[in-house]
Amino acid sequence: xxxxxxxxxxFTFVALLFFTSCNDLPTDVGYSMLFDTLSLRSVNSKDNxxxxxxxxxxxxxxxxxSGALYLGRTDSLFAVSMLxxxxxxxxxxxxxxxxxxxxxxxxxxxxxxxGDSISNAMSFDIFxxxxxWTSKTNDDSLFNGVWGKSDFFDTKSLGSYNTSIKLSDVMNxxxxxxxxxxxxxxxxxxxxxxxxxINWGIALVPNDNSNVIxxxxxxxxxxxxxxxxxxxxxxxxTGTLDTLNLFTAIDASVVCSKRSYSGTDIITQxxxxxxxxxxxxxxxxxxxxxxxxxxxxxxxxxxxVKKGNYLLDSLVAGGVFITSNIDTAPKYQFYFEKQxxxxxxxxxxxxxxxxxxxxxxxxxxxxxxxxxxxxxxVRKIDQMAFxxxxxxxxxxxxxxxxxxxxxxxx
Numbered sequence: 001x002x003x004x005x006x007x008x009x010x011f012t013f014v015a016l017l018f019f020t021s022c023n024d025l026p027t028d029v030g031y032s033m034l035f036d037t038l039s040l041r042s043v044n045s046k047d048n049x050x051x052x053x054x055x056x057x058x059x060x061x062x063x064x065x066s067g068a069l070y071l072g073r074t075d076s077l078f079a080v081s082m083l084x085x086x087x088x089x090x091x092x093x094x095x096x097x098x099x100x101x102x103x104x105x106x107x108x109x110x111x112x113x114x115g116d117s118i119s120n121a122m123s124f125d126i127f128x129x130x131x132x133w134t135s136k137t138n139d140d141s142l143f144n145g146v147w148g149k150s151d152f153f154d155t156k157s158l159g160s161y162n163t164s165i166k167l168s169d170v171m172n173x174x175x176x177x178x179x180x181x182x183x184x185x186x187x188x189x190x191x192x193x194x195x196x197x198i199n200w201g202i203a204l205v206p207n208d209n210s211n212v213i214x215x216x217x218x219x220x221x222x223x224x225x226x227x228x229x230x231x232x233x234x235x236x237x238t239g240t241l242d243t244l245n246l247f248t249a250i251d252a253s254v255v256c257s258k259r260s261y262s263g264t265d266i267i268t269q270x271x272x273x274x275x276x277x278x279x280x281x282x283x284x285x286x287x288x289x290x291x292x293x294x295x296x297x298x299x300x301x302x303x304x305v306k307k308g309n310y311l312l313d314s315l316v317a318g319g320v321f322i323t324s325n326i327d328t329a330p331k332y333q334f335y336f337e338k339q340x341x342x343x344x345x346x347x348x349x350x351x352x353x354x355x356x357x358x359x360x361x362x363x364x365x366x367x368x369x370x371x372x373x374x375x376x377x378v379r380k381i382d383q384m385a386f387x388x389x390x391x392x393x394x395x396x397x398x399x400x401x402x403x404x405x406x407x408x409x410x
Contacts (some may be wrong), residue, residue, distance in 0.1 A: 023048045041403070042349045042404075044402070046394060050280055051278065052279045054390075056267045057274065058274050066220050069215065071253070072115065073115075077115070077258075079254070079271075083201050084369065086249030089187070089244070093190070094237065101241070104231055105159075107264070111167055112214075114309075114381045119164075121164060125159070126158045126204055127156070128200075129153060129201050131201065148354075155177065165214055165348070172238075230245070242278070264391065265386060266315060266382065268383070269381065269382065280359060280365065283365065289404040290405045292403045295401055296336075296399070297347070300344070300385070315338065317333060318334050319371070320368055334349050334355070
């Protein structure tokens with residue numbers, strides 16, 4: 001009796017729940033989910049023409065107040081530095097050559113060197129700059145293809161250095177004497193207060209006795225790096241010995257290159273500013289597809305790598321630029337990270353979903369720019385090279401893999 005009293009109410013409750021839940025029709029959202037099926041598809045650059053072309057770009061620049069100066073030469077590179085000193089006093093215009101005991105600059109080399117760091121022959125001359133120059137003055141405007149000869153620089157040498165710079169854990173500064181007459185000219189120019197007559201600074205130009213490019217510490221925004229100092233030791237009007245110490249206000253370098261970057265390899269090089277434009281064609285992917293995964297892999301070509309005495313970078317940068325001016329900040333930036341398999345060295349950018357999807361949404365064709373990562377753009381001269389999309393060995397070409405989804409047509 002008690003059993004029937006328990007089972008009957010339970011049966012009635014379940015029956016009511018069943019009929020109530022079946023009474024409502026599915027919503028519109030419910031219907032679409034019942035008949036909608038997602039399809040996952042995969043494409044890759046080996047079987048599809050996703051990578052349309054690859055072009056190396058050599059945008060000649062000046063390294064301007066970026067924490068590093070370069071000076072020297074190799075068989076294919078030539079680095080010149082230009083310095084301007086700030087706060088030259090107007091109270092020393094009375095000085096003569098007899099009252100100046102000595103004048104010299106102190107420079108602070110780093111451990112980074114590019115070229116023949118074994119024989120390490122370093123030789124350069126100092127010239128007065130006699131022409132207007134800016135942060136945009138580059139290889140073409142300075143030399144026009146003839147290294148060392150420039151109408152920006154005076155022809156009279158005001159000082160020279162011809163001694164190897166020893167590379168060690170603790171780098172010692174170097175001292176270079178400067179002609180006293182230049183100091184006298186600067187002091188008198190400062191006292192004139194004539195804005196039409198400007199002190200354009202000095203140029204440090206390597207000569208044929210150099211076979212290495214050295215890096216020197218320089219000033220940079222928000223950094224307190226040691227940078228070039230100017231010393232003038234003199235006797236004042238009372239005959240008392242005194243010392244003037246000035247620091248550079250502008251540290252600039254131009255690194256020139258005679259290399260050809262027109263081959264099929266993907267090339268990046270810091271300081272020379274070589275980048276690569278990789279162009280894509282995703283027109284085979286439906287424009288409304290959702291990109292679930294997109295990754296791009298590059299394989300290092302060791303035979304084309306040219307580096308200084310530091311380890312090769314483990315990161316390479318990539319970016320999407322809104323305009324053709326790649327000196328601007330990229331809209332998107334990502335990184336290729338070094339992978340270390342047993343046979344080859346590969347660099348992988350694993351998450352390009354957003355970039356690929358945006359290209360597909362906007363016609364299916366677009367570019368990325370590949371360039372040195374971070375400070376390596378101006379604080380290294382290393383050339384990195386990756387096999388291009390036309391390499392004879394398909395296993396070494398760039399590998400782009402995309403997984404996407406789209407709806408079946410009804």
